[in-house]
Amino acid sequence: GQQVMQIPQYQHVQEGEDFTTYCNSSTTLSNIQWYKQRPGGHPVFLIQLVKSGEVKKQKRLTFQFGEAKKNSSLHITATQTTDVGTYFCAGQAAGNKLTFGGGTRVLVKP
Amino acid sequence: NAGVTQTPKFQVLKTGQSMTLQCAQDMNHEYMSWYRQDPGMGLRLIHYSVGAGITDQGEVPNGYNVSRSTTEDFPLRLLSAAPSQTSVYFCASSYSQPNYGYTFGSGTRLTVV
Numbered sequence: 185g186q187q188v189m190q191i192p193q194y195q196h197v198q199e200g201e202d203f204t205t206y207c208n209s210s211t212t213l214s215n216i217q218w219y220k221q222r223p224g225g226h227p228v229f230l231i232q233l234v235k236s237g238e239v240k241k242q243k244r245l246t247f248q249f250g251e252a253k254k255n256s257s258l259h260i261t262a263t264q265t266t267d268v269g270t271y272f273c274a275g276q277a278a279g280n281k282l283t284f285g286g287g288t289r290v291l292v293k294p
Numbered sequence: 295n296a297g298v299t300q301t302p303k304f305q306v307l308k309t310g311q312s313m314t315l316q317c318a319q320d321m322n323h324e325y326m327s328w329y330r331q332d333p334g335m336g337l338r339l340i341h342y343s344v345g346a347g348i349t350d351q352g353e354v355p356n357g358y359n360v361s362r363s364t365t366e367d368f369p370l371r372l373l374s375a376a377p378s379q380t381s382v383y384f385c386a387s388s389y390s391q392p393n394y395g396y397t398f399g400s401g402t403r404l405t406v407v
Contacts, residue, residue, distance in 0.1 A: 185353065193334075217395050226384060227337070229395025272336065274396075281352060282327065282396065286336035 186211045188275045190285035197263045198293050205288040207256040207273035215276050216249055216256045221287070222269045265292050296320050300385050300399035307375040307406045315370040315402050317385030323397070324390040326368040327352070328360065330381040331401075337384065343368055344390070375406045 187210040197203050207216065215234045219227040231240055233249035233256060240247045244267075246259040256273055270287040277283075301316045319326065327342040329352075339352030341360040349360050357379060359371040368387075372379060382403050386396040 190336075219395070226398040226400050227386075227396075229397070232395055274337075281339060281342060281350075283339065283353075284329070284337040286334070 186275065186277050186281075186283050188273060188283050188285040190273055190288055192288055193286060195288055195290045196293060197267075197290060199263055199265060201263055202259065202261045203263065203290070204257055204259045205271055205290075207258075207275075207285050209254045209275045209277075209283075211254070211275075211277050213253050213275040213277055216253075217274045217276070217282065218247055218256075218258055219272045219274060219284075220269050221272065225269075227272060260290075263290075263292055265294060268292050298385055298387055298397050298399035300383075300402050302402060303400065305402060305404050307372070307404065309375060309377060309406060311375050313372050313375070315372070315383055315385075315404075317368045317370065317399060318366050319368075319385075319387040319397070320366065321387065321389075321397065322365060323387035324365070325388040325396075326362065327386045327396070328358070328368070328370045329384045329386065330354065330379075331384060332381050340370065340383075372404075377406045380404060380406045 189208045217232045218230040221227045238249040244261045248257045270289045272287045274282045274284045298319045328340040329337040343349045343362040385399045388396045
């Protein structure tokens with residue numbers, strides 16, 4: 185079945201630094217979504233990418249969908265303490281199932 | 295507009311007991327799904343539905359049943375609880391059109407002893 189892998193599993197970041205988390209799918213995707221889950225909370229939808237090579241920005245967050253539509257990345261610039269949480273990618277292939285990656289847990293050192 | 299409402303928030307069951315986790319949404323979303331989240335495992339899809347009367351299995355359906363008699367409600371039934379079903383359960387819903395992500399409920403933390 186479809187698998188979605190995320191790396192790294194953990195990311196310790198100094199406040200003010202940049203980092204990137206990566207997402208790879210075993211199958212070609214129709215779209216990919218990104219979610220953020222704060223500690224003790226529930227996942228919250230951030231964005232969806234649909235087109236090959238698509239790049240979208242939300243303030244300090246930049247999302248990219250690979251040309252082959254099998255990988256994606258999330259880059260955060262000038263990390264803040266409010267960025268703490270787990271970031272999940274979720275891929276949708278043919279059909280309606282949304283398969284989540286294992287997540288990248290982000291810890292920020294002030 | 296309450297979004298996705300899950301009840302109960304916490305539950306402790308004994309092995310072998312059955313129970314139903316409730317999920318309701320008031321956004322007229324076609325898609326609804328149940329996920330379980332275990333430490334370090336991300337979110338795994340249990341069952342999902344693309345509309346009233348239609349359900350399908352996800353990655354980890356064994357031990358769980360679902361039904362979708364209305365657009366609003368998507369209950370998850372544990373038939374005979376096992377310690378391996380100790381987890382946090384999330385219900386989520388979405389429109390069927392592109393560019394809409396899933397709205398998640400606040401979760402049910404289930405412990406099976």
